[in-house]
Amino acid sequence: MQANEESIKLTSYSHGAGCGCKISPQILDQILQSDTPKKHHPLLLVGNESRDDAAVFDWENGEAVISTTDFFMPIVDNPFDFGKIAATNAISDIYAMGGKPLMAIAILGWPIDKIAPEIARQVLEGGRAACAEAGIPLAGGHSIDSPEPIFGLAVTGKVKKENLKQNDQASANALLYLTKPLGVGILTTAQKRGIVSDADLATAVKQMSTLNSFGAKIAPLAYVESLTDVTGFGLMGHLVEMCDGSGVSAELFFDHIPTLNNLDHYLDQKCFPGGTSRNWASYGHRVQEGITENQRLIGADPQTSGGLLIAISKSYKDAFEAFAKAAGFDLKPIGQTIPQKEKAIYLK
Numbered sequence: 001m002q003a004n005e006e007s008i009k010l011t012s013y014s015h016g017a018g019c020g021c022k023i024s025p026q027i028l029d030q031i032l033q034s035d036t037p038k039k040h041h042p043l044l045l046v047g048n049e050s051r052d053d054a055a056v057f058d059w060e061n062g063e064a065v066i067s068t069t070d071f072f073m074p075i076v077d078n079p080f081d082f083g084k085i086a087a088t089n090a091i092s093d094i095y096a097m098g099g100k101p102l103m104a105i106a107i108l109g110w111p112i113d114k115i116a117p118e119i120a121r122q123v124l125e126g127g128r129a130a131c132a133e134a135g136i137p138l139a140g141g142h143s144i145d146s147p148e149p150i151f152g153l154a155v156t157g158k159v160k161k162e163n164l165k166q167n168d169q170a171s172a173n174a175l176l177y178l179t180k181p182l183g184v185g186i187l188t189t190a191q192k193r194g195i196v197s198d199a200d201l202a203t204a205v206k207q208m209s210t211l212n213s214f215g216a217k218i219a220p221l222a223y224v225e226s227l228t229d230v231t232g233f234g235l236m237g238h239l240v241e242m243c244d245g246s247g248v249s250a251e252l253f254f255d256h257i258p259t260l261n262n263l264d265h266y267l268d269q270k271c272f273p274g275g276t277s278r279n280w281a282s283y284g285h286r287v288q289e290g291i292t293e294n295q296r297l298i299g300a301d302p303q304t305s306g307g308l309l310i311a312i313s314k315s316y317k318d319a320f321e322a323f324a325k326a327a328g329f330d331l332k333p334i335g336q337t338i339p340q341k342e343k344a345i346y347l348k
Contacts, residue, residue, distance in 0.1 A: 008077065008079065008115065008119055009077045010074035010076070010077045010078075010079060010115075010119075010149060011074050011075070011076065011188075011191070011192050013074065013111065013114065013115065013148055013149055014074050014148045014149060041057075043057055043060065044056070044057055044058075045058050045064055045161075045164065046097070046166060051241050052097070052166055052167045052168070052228070053068065053092075053093040053096040053097055053167065053228055053229055054066045054067060054068035054094060054096070054097050054099075054157075055067045055068070056159070056164060058161065062160060062161055063158055063159065063160055063161065064159055064160075064161050064164060065156065065157070065158055066097050066099045066156065066157040066158065066159055067154075067156055068090065068094060068154070068155050068157075069090065069152065069153065069154040069155070070086075070089055070090035070093060070152050070153065070155075071086065071107045071109075071150055071151060072086060072089075072150065072152060072304070073148050073149060073150055074149055075188050075208070075304050076188065076205060078205075079120075079122035079123045080122045080126040080129070081126060081205050082123055082126060082151065083122065083125060083126025083127040083130075083151055084126035084127065084130045084209045085126075085130075085205070085208040085209055085305055086123075086126075086127065086152050086153070087104070087128075087129075087130035087138075087151075087153050088130045088208065088209055088210065088211055088305045089208070089231065089305035090104070090153035090155050091104065091130065091134050091136075091153065091155055091211060091212075092212040092215075092229045092231075092305060093155065093229065094155055094157035094215075095211070095212040095213055095214070095215030095229070096167075096215050096227055096228055096229040096308060097157070097159060097164060097166070097227070098159050098163045098215055098216065098218070098219030098224075098227060099158055099159035099163075099164075099215075100157055100159070100216050101134050101135075101155055101156070101157040102136060102156045103136050103137050103138075103155075104131050104136055104137070104139065104153040104154065104155045104156075105138075105139060105140050105141050105153065105154040106124060106127055106138055106140070106142070106143075106153060107141060107142060107143075107152045107153065107154060108120065108123070108124070108141060108143040108144075108151055109143070109144050109145075109146030109148065109149065109150030109151075110144075110145065110146055110150075111145070111146060111147055111148060111149060112145050115149060120149075123149070123151050124138075124151075127151065127153065130209070130211070131153075133211055134211055136155075138153075159219065160219075163219035163220050164219075165215070165218075165219055165226065165227035166226060166227070166245075167226055167227065167228035167238075167242050167245055168241075168244075168245025168246050169226045169245075169246060169311075170242055170243075170248055171225055171311075171313070172247075172248045172337055172338060172339045172340070173313075173314050173336070173337065173338075174225050174226070174248075174311040174313060174314060175311070175312050175313075175314050175317055175320075175333040175335075176239075176250065176252075176310070176311055176333060176334050176335040176336060176337065177308075177309075177310040177312070177320075177324075177331045177332075177333060177334060178230065178235065178257065178307050178308070178309055178331075178334050179212065179214055179307035179308045179310070179329055180210070180230075180258070180303075180306055180307025180308075181207070181257075181260045182230075182234075182235055182257060182258070182259050182260070182298055182299075182301055182303065182306070183259050183263045183298065184204045184207065184208055184260065184301075184303055184304055184306070185234075185272065185273045185276065185302040185303060185304070186263055186266050186267065186271060186272050186273070186298075186301055187203075187204040187263075187266065188201075188204060188273070188304070189266075189271050189272060189273045190269075190271045193271060195266070195269065195271065200260070200261060200262055203260060203261065204260060207260070207305075208304055208305040210305075212305075212307065212308050214308060214327055214329065215227060218310070218320075218323070221312075221316075221320070221323070223312050223313040223315075223316035223320065224310060224311075224312050224320075225311045225312060225313060226242055226246060226310075226311040227308060227310055227311070228241070228242060228308070229308055229309070230303045230306035230307055230308075230309050231302070231303050231304065231305070231306050232275060232279075232302045232303070232304070233279055233282075233283075234276070234279050234299060234300040234301050234302055234303060235257070235298075235299050235301075235303070235306075235309070236252075236279075236287060236299040237279050237282070237283055237300065238309055239252070239309065239335075239344070239345060240283050240286050240344045240345065242309065243337070243340075243344040243345070244344065246337070248337040248339065248340050249337070249338050249343060249344055249346065250336065250337050250338065250344065250345050250346070251335050251336055251337075251345075251347070251348045252299075252334060252335040252347050252348065253334055253335050253336075254291075254299075254347050254348070256333065256334050256335075257298075257334045258334075259298060263294075263298065264294065267294055267297055267298075272297050273301070273302055275302035276297055276300045276301055279300040280296060280300045283344075284296070284300075286343055286345060287299075287343060287346075287347075288345065288346045288347060291347055311337060314336070
């Protein structure tokens with residue numbers, strides 16, 4: 001019998017939630033290994049080598065096209081919210097390269113024998129709402145009959161070549177900033193267990209539905225050295241990627257990292273997603289020994305539609321923070337890069 005709009009609980013139909021269902025970094029490395037020699041297209045500016053947020057192709061006219069795709073299983077039960085979050089998350093990859101989105105194509109997998117098509121329509125409406133906020137059309141898509149509900153977008157964007165931002169360009173003396181607090185993986189897991197408060201869940205949904213358009217605004221700033229968004233691998237996983245690509249290590253000022261409210265309350269109940277443990281198994285050895293359990297559970301928490309991780313030249317601290325404040329962000333450094341050491345990440 002098909003679920004109707006009144007009885008639907010989307011998260012009960014998926015084994016994972018949001019970006020927490022991503023394949024772990026360790027296993028992904030095995031999948032992407034190839035014995036075939038890599039042949040780089042001369043106009044491909046960014047491919048998969050640095051695990052960046054999107055591919056970038058040179059138009060040879062001073063601009064480049066950005067192409068990305070992202071999709072996942074439900075992270076919230078409300079269909080409209082699920083669609084909006086998934087679309088916002090996909091569009092974020094364009095902003096994380098310093099670009100502006102142009103259009104999107106929908107990706108939909110739906111268990112048509114279990115969930116009514118009217119629910120899928122609400123998911124698509126959420127996706128359209130996110131695209132409308134970004135000022136782009138949802139121009140088409142592709143759908144399949146799937147055992148679990150899946151939704152996301154393929155997004156095309158553009159960027160001036162001189163404004164292109166990558167995740168592997170941080171110097172060894174840069175300050176690190178994060179534009180959204182951590183903890184959505186913990187709160188959405190609490191939702192699945194039926195213990196999250198309405199207020200905490202509403203905060204998480206609002207955050208996940210907020211576009212990372214700040215990435216396009218800071219793209220012209222030459223002192224913004226490196227940029228990525230924090231998603232399924234957690235803050236520490238994406239910072240490891242930035243460090244490895246840039247040939248540096250990082251010190252995190254853990255007490256300065258913004259987090260959503262009441263995380264300790266849920267962590268005390270052992271409420272965290274399975275993706276956290278998979279993340280830590282993949283890169284925990286790259287982090288200094290001796291960190292606390294809660295630092296590990298927050299630092300490796302899979303973020304869905306998480307914030308931008310930004311590395312800037314330290315001498316521009318005041319200028320950047322003033323620029324961010326004018327754009328509505330009260331940002332303070334959460335860490336800094338340092339010359340490469342044995343570990344990728346150290347805590348201060």
